[in-house]
Amino acid sequence: VTYGDMDKVDKPKFGNSGATSIGPLHDRTIFHDGQIVALAVAETFEAAEEAARLIRAEYEEEKPTATFDSPGTATIPAAGKSPLFKEDVKAGDFDAAYADAAVKIDQRYSTPTQHHNPIELFSTTAFWEGDQLTVHEPSQNVTGWKVELARQLKIDPAKVRIVSPFIGGAFGSKGPMTPRTAIVAVAAKRLGRPVRCVASRMQAFGTQTYRAETRHRIRIGAGKDGRITAFAHEGWEVTSRPDAYVVGGTSATGRMYDYGSVLTHVSLVQADRNTPGYMRSPPETPYVYALENAMDEMAVALGMDPVEFRRINEPKTEPIGKKPFSSRSLIQCYDQAAEAFGWADRDPKVGAMRDGDWLVGMGCATAIYPTAVAPCAARVRLTVDGDVRLQCGSHEIGTGVRTVAGQMASERLGVSIDKISVEMGDSGLPPAPVSGGSISTASVCSAVLMACDAIRTKLYAAATAEGGPLASSHNEELELAGGKIVAKSGASAKVGDVLKAMQVGAIEEYAEFAPKGATPEALKKLYAGTPEFHGGEQDEDSVKYAFGAEFVEVRINRYTREVRVPRIVGAFAAGRIMNTRTARSQLMGGMIWGIGQALHEATEVDRRYARYVNRDLQDYLVPVNADIKDLQVILVPEVDHAVNPAGVKGLGELGNVGTAAAVASAVYHATGKRIRDLPIRIEQLLV
Known part of the structure; x- marks a missing residue:
């Protein structure tokens, strides 16, 4: 199946159930490295691989733009480009409040590209029985895929069935349907045979979605008493040329604390890359990392305990629309987690805590996730x-x-x-x-x-x-x-x-x-x-969020600068807990993910060719068993009848939101080095 074979099939759509508007075999345009140019089908896997190797494609070369600061990128405002990010939030007069603030910071932070890498590879199996199409594919959205695939194939949705009883890891990567599904369905139709396509892990880096790199500028102003009077968060996100994918985490960061005044702005930087997509807590993971790192810096500038700094800036209503929170148990989370962690035993002096050749640091951060x-x-x-x-x-x-x-x-x-x-x-x-x-x-x-x-x-x-x-x-x-x-x-x-x-x-x-x-x-x-x-900040009666507090201990070798995380304590409030075992498992998995975000995960992009370099689990680093020590999850009781009839707040994406910032805070406490760009690697600590 090559260019020209998809002429009777509509191009995919970006948004809702579609991962991208890029139709790999619909025209001759190459939008990014790793784009599908052909599908080889054979009786055996080995024969199909050999057939694929025999395909030769000719290209007209153009110099690509890879990422931030690459020549040729285009920067556009993000507001209104997605139904989930309608506007830049603001409140009060930030400029005046920031100018008058007794203590202020103005810092920049960044997070890298990250890829999902679930254990289960990305696969599609399609077969036709008359005019009835059945697709077996790991999917987080079988109803949406049925409708979208039927639209592309120009058939009645009743003629399409998507089957996905169990999924071996997804984290957002199997939420939107990629163009591969329609291509495999067309191949099965032409052959009159079932066709299965399994993308290798390396191929998945270019055919699936990912978490795009972000940059942030945060300004905070406060009085000498520690009360915040001004908060500004500017964010920049990389996306593809044709699709304005935006996460826009300022909706959460702008409502985290009692700021006094708020100013936010999010921009998209268009480059020659495949379209990003949802990855566990898409907006909150990068944006809250920047916010909580800045909050730690502000606490240091004020000479205040980081927990106390957050406590005195706890809002009674959310700072943008002044709506009440349906429930907000953040302080209870901090109280319970701090006690279990032993925060009172922390020496606030930087570099003061040691254990032999190991520098010991302790840090904390807030987790937040909208309840929808x-x-x-x-x-x-x-x-x-x-x-x-x-x-x-x-x-x-x-x-x-x-x-x-x-x-x-x-x-x-x-x-x-x-x-x-x-x-x-x-x-x-x-x-x-x-x-x-x-x-x-x-x-x-x-x-x-x-x-x-x-x-x-x-x-x-x-x-x-x-x-x-x-x-x-x-x-x-x-x-x-x-x-x-x-x-x-x-x-x-x-x-x-x-x-x-x-x-x-x-x-x-x-x-x-x-x-x-x-x-x-x-x-x-x-x-x-x-x-x-519905939910989060969208409802008229109240804003609905789940909260958590995470405390991290790090140990850094004084000679090699190796970073270890011996323990994490997280306390989370998420309404009614339906099952404590599965809830703890979700939150624990999130904290492990957060360790990976803090210390390991980064997709390296070759700026010359806009190409992902470390496209396998040999070079794309993730935590292993030896990296994970003692994890403690505390479920803080919370009753919230306003969120939904079941009184449930989702927590699957809450656990990893605050971890990376807490690790960065602990690294600073141990070494005095403020690492603002993730992941935190040995070479950054040797400088």
């Missing part, structure tokens, strides 16, 4: 035998959403968890939003709760109806427990007997959840694969 929710549908069926089947087109990406969805059904229907089967990861199931933005638990559980409560209502009505087994208890409070409907008086009836009285073998309910503030078109958009997100 989206429309979702679910089907629940309860049988006369007490078995429950739960169906929802969400995705198990390793977060445990199958488990918590089953738990919600177990709780609402009074059925043991081992009696519940959960089906997910199929576009033929009731539609669910993309599994991104930490919305899955809240969205799915809200829909499951609605379906289960509809079943409860029918069961209660049947049980207490005239002639029903609990007719005498029609005015009593009822509950489902142990497969029975139990009245407050103690009278009970088996659910199976109630269903028999209804003369049915099962009762099934289909629920469509739409969050508070949803538009009249919200459910229609869900089925179209473009669901609305």
Whole structure:
């Protein structure tokens, strides 16, 4: 399959369900290194590889622009380029407040390009049965992909099925559909055979999305008492030529503390690169790193304890729109984490703490992530035998959403968890939003709760109806427990007997959840694969965020400058915790990711050719077991009924937000060297 074979297929679209508007085989234009130029198909993997090696392509060479400061880049304002980043936030008169501030800083920070590298490689398997297309591909968005693939192939979405029951790691990389999927579908159609394409790890660097490099300028002004009066955050992000991908983390950093005045601006720098995409906590990871590093510098400039500095700048309302927080337990997180970590034993003097040849440093940082929710549908069926089947087109990406969805059904229907089967990861199931933005638990559980409560209502009505087994208890409070409907008086009836009285073998309910503030078109958009997100700073009544506090100890060898992280303590408040085991696992994984961000991960870009150099796990560094020591996760109790019916705040992307800044803070405390550019490497500490 080469250029010309895709002429009857529409080009991919950027946004919603599409990763990029670059259609590799739709014209002769090469937008970036690693772009697909052909697909070779053969009976065996070895034959396909050999065929691919025999392909020769001729190019007209032009000098590419690689990244920041490369000749030929174009810088444009980011506001309004994405539905998730509509404007640069501001409040008050920053210029005047900053000019009058008694203590101020003006610093610049940067984060590198990073690639996802999940254990499971990126693969597509497509086959046709008549005019029905089935695609097996790891996906965080089966409903959206079904609609987008049908659009590209110009067929009815009902003729497309996307199957992805389990995913071996995603972190955003399998959220938007790449152009590869349509190419493989076309090849399968032409051959009349199933076709499977597996991108190698090296190929994935150029065909999938990634976290783009960012730069930041932060200015903070405060009085001598430590109260912030002025805050400005300017950010620059690299993107591709055709697609204005923006993360715009100033929406979070501009609402973190009680600033007095706020000024923000985000710019996009267009270069000859593949289009970036979502990577675990896309806006917060780079932007909060810059903010929290600056907060640590400001605390030093003021001569204040970093925890106390944050405490006195804790806001009563968010500083942009003055709306209340639905809940905000950040100070409780700091209190519990500081006590568990032993922050009181920290010597505030830089370089004062040592253990033999090791310099010891301690640092802290705040984690923040918006609490969002989206429309979702679910089907629940309860049988006369007490078995429950739960169906929802969400995705198990390793977060445990199958488990918590089953738990919600177990709780609402009074059925043991081992009696519940959960089906997910199929576009033929009731539609669910993309599994991104930490919305899955809240969205799915809200829909499951609605379906289960509809079943409860029918069961209660049947049980207490005239002639029903609990007719005498029609005015009593009822509950489902142990497969029975139990009245407050103690009278009970088996659910199976109630269903028999209804003369049915099962009762099934289909629920469509739409969050508070949803538009009249919200459910229609869900089925179209473009669901609305609600929450964070978008709602009119309050702003909704989850928070955390992370404390890190580092040890740096006085001679070699090797950096070790022997322990991290993180305390997090995220509303109702559906499952403590999966919640701890998510947060622990996030902190490990944060260590990698701080000390290891960076995709090196050859500025001459705009080419990724370290395109494998030999040279792209990630933490290994030997790098990870003691991790402690504290779940801070929090009740928030405003976020969604389930009272759940997403936490899958919260754990890694503050880690890198806490490591940088600890490195400064140990050495006196302020590292503002990630990752922190030995060579930076030797200078």
